[in-house]
Amino acid sequence: MMMGLGSLLLVCMLGLGLTPPALAQDDPRYRSFLTKHYDAKPRGRNDKYCEIMMKRRGLTTPCKDTNTFIHDNKGNIKAICENNGEPYGEGLRLSKSLFQVTTCRHRGGSPRPPCRYRATAGLRHIVVRCEHGLPVHFDESFFSP
Numbered sequence: 001m002m003m004g005l006g007s008l009l010l011v012c013m014l015g016l017g018l019t020p021p022a023l024a025q026d027d028p029r030y031r032s033f034l035t036k037h038y039d040a041k042p043r044g045r046n047d048k049y050c051e052i053m054m055k056r057r058g059l060t061t062p063c064k065d066t067n068t069f070i071h072d073n074k075g076n077i078k079a080i081c082e083n084n085g086e087p088y089g090e091g092l093r094l095s096k097s098l099f100q101v102t103t104c105r106h107r108g109g110s111p112r113p114p115c116r117y118r119a120t121a122g123l124r125h126i127v128v129r130c131e132h133g134l135p136v137h138f139d140e141s142f143f144s145p
Contacts, residue, residue, distance in 0.1 A: 029136035033128075037138045038077065039069040042102060050104035050117035063106050063115035068141055070126065071100040081130035092139055093130050098123045101141050 035057055042049060054060050059067055070077055076084065076097070085093035101124050104117040122141075129137035 027132065027134055027136070029131060030134040033134075033136050033138065034074070037068060037070050038074065039071055039102075040073055042069065042071050045071075045102045045119055045121040047117060047119050049102065050119045051115065054104055054115060054117055055113075060113050060115040062111035063113065065106045066103065068101050068103045068126075068138055070138075071102065077128075077135055078133070080126070080128055081133050081135060085128075085130075088127055089139075091129060092127050093135075095126045095128075097125075099126050099141075101126065103141065 036059065039053060042053075053069060054064065054067060057067075076099075079085070080093050080095045084096050086096060088094035101122060103120045103122075105120070107116045107118055109116070124141040126141045127139040128135040129139060
């Protein structure tokens with residue numbers, strides 16, 4: 001009987017140790033970050049791409065002024081919060097590696113749909129805010145000097 005309780009306790013302790021990363025993946029701020037900024041395999045990176053993606057991701061009511069899509073896998077983006085990033089400013093992380101991104105800028109006019117965007121594609125370092133080892137806010141991107 002004691003052996004059974006000891007094994008059960010060990011399994012529970014191990015389970016608790018594995019739970020936080022699994023729960024972190026369900027973090028609503030991380031999911032929101034992915035919705036707004038993640039597109040691993042874009043189809044084109046032109047103005048039409050921006051107009052379609054901004055609408056698809058719910059960023060056009062009202063028309064969002066600027067949004068950047070990161071074209072990489074989730075693991076590489078999450079790594080900015082760990083070993084592929086360094087502290088930058090107040091609580092932010094700067095990527096050590098470059099990322100393919102597309103920045104969509106509203107062309108102006110009415111903030112109501114239909115929204116028209118101008119695309120700028122590039123290879124850039126990115127800056128994110130991390131919580132619990134996950135990116136939750138995209139701050140900026142810039143070309144490597």
